[in-house]
Amino acid sequence: MSAETEQRIVSWHANPSKPRFIPPPGAVDAHCHVFGPMAQFPFSAKAKYLPEDAGPDKLFALRDHLGFSRNVIVQASCHGTDNAATLDAIAKSDGKARGVAVVDPAISEDELAALHAGGIRGVRFNFLKRLVDDAPKDRFLDVARRLPAGWHVVIYFEADILDELRPFIDAIPVPVVVDHMGRPDVTQGPDGADMKAFRRLLDSRHDIWFKATCPDRLDAAGAPWDAFADAVAPLVSDYSSRVLWGTDWPHPNMEKAIPDDGHLVDMIPRIAPTPQLQHKLLVANPMTLYWND
Numbered sequence: 336m337s338a339e340t341e342q343r344i345v346s347w348h349a350n351p352s353k354p355r356f357i358p359p360p361g362a363v364d365a366h367c368h369v370f371g372p373m374a375q376f377p378f379s380a381k382a383k384y385l386p387e388d389a390g391p392d393k394l395f396a397l398r399d400h401l402g403f404s405r406n407v408i409v410q411a412s413c414h415g416t417d418n419a420a421t422l423d424a425i426a427k428s429d430g431k432a433r434g435v436a437v438v439d440p441a442i443s444e445d446e447l448a449a450l451h452a453g454g455i456r457g458v459r460f461n462f463l464k465r466l467v468d469d470a471p472k473d474r475f476l477d478v479a480r481r482l483p484a485g486w487h488v489v490i491y492f493e494a495d496i497l498d499e500l501r502p503f504i505d506a507i508p509v510p511v512v513v514d515h516m517g518r519p520d521v522t523q524g525p526d527g528a529d530m531k532a533f534r535r536l537l538d539s540r541h542d543i544w545f546k547a548t549c550p551d552r553l554d555a556a557g558a559p560w561d562a563f564a565d566a567v568a569p570l571v572s573d574y575s576s577r578v579l580w581g582t583d584w585p586h587p588n589m590e591k592a593i594p595d596d597g598h599l600v601d602m603i604p605r606i607a608p609t610p611q612l613q614h615k616l617l618v619a620n621p622m623t624l625y626w627n628d
C-alpha cells in the first residue's frame with residue numbers, strides 16, 4: 336500500500352462525549368494505539384489500512400478528556416514491526432504510558448533490551464488474516480522464550496480458531512493477555528459456546544489475562560451494546576484479577592461504525608458494577624502487568 340495511491344482513513348470520533356462514569360484515580364486505558372504521524376513514522380509497506388495521523392498529542396488529549404491517567408499503547412499492524420511511533424508516544428508521555436511491541440521474531444537480545452528501556456512490556460502476536468500476512472507459531476514461541484523478565488505475550492485471534500491455537504497458547508512460557516476476549520459472538524449470551532470455550536482457556540492457566548474491550552467490534556447492534564454488557568459482565572466478575580480495559584482508540588478499521596469514546600467509558604460500570612471491580616479492572620490489574628518495576 337502506498338500513501339500516494341490510497342486514501343487515508345479516519346476511524347475515530349471527532350468530538351467524543353464526556354462520559355457519565357468517572358474512572359478512579361490512576362485509571363489505565365490499557366488498549367490503544369497511535370498512527371504516525373506518517374511524515375515522521377511511515378506506515379509499513381505491508382499495512383492493510385492507511386490511517387490519518389493519530390499521534391500522541393491526540394491520544395493524551397483523549398486520555399485527559401475521558402478522565403484516565405495512563406495508557407498502554409499497543410503497536411498496530413499498520414506500523415508492522417517498526418515500533419518507532421509507539422516508542423515516541425511513550426517517550427512523550429512523561430511516564431504515563433507503557434507499550435506492547437510487534438517484533439520480527441529474529442530480534443536480538445540487545446534490541447529487546449532497548450524496547451524494555453523504551454517502556455515496552457510485552458509482544459503482540461496477531462492471528463487475524465485481514466491484518467497480517469502470516470503468523471508463524473514456531474517463531475513466535477522462539478521469541479516468547481527470549482523475552483526480558485516481567486514481559487508477557489498479547490495474542491489477538493477470532494473465536495473460530497481458539498481450538499486450533501490451544502497447543503500454541505499452552506506452550507507460551509510467560510503470561511498471556513488475550514485481546515478482546517478472542518472476539519466471542521456476544522449475541523450467544525454469557526453461557527454461549529464462545530464464552531464457554533473462552534472460560535475453558537482461562538481455567539487452563541492462572542496467568543491468562545484478557546481485555547474486556549471493544550463492544551463496538553463485537554456487538555453489531557451498536558450502542559448501548561446490550562448484548563456485550565450481558566455476555567461480558569459475568570466474565571469480569573468471575574475473573575476479576577486478570578481483566579483489563581481499554582478504549583481501542585483510534586479504532587482501526589472501524590471507520591464505518593465509529594464509536595463515541597465517552598459511550599465506551601460508560602460501558603465500564605455495566606461490566607464492572609462495584610468500585611472494587613472498577614479498581615481492579617482499571618488500576619490494580621494494569622499496574623501489575625505494566626508498571627510492576
Ligand SMILES: O=C(O)/C=C(\CC(=O)C(=O)O)C(=O)O
Pocket residue numbers: 368410411412413461466491514583586587588
Ligand atoms: O486495534 C485492535 O485491537 C483491532 C484491530 C486492529 C489491530 O489490531 C491492528 O491493526 O493491529 C482490528 O480488529 O482491526
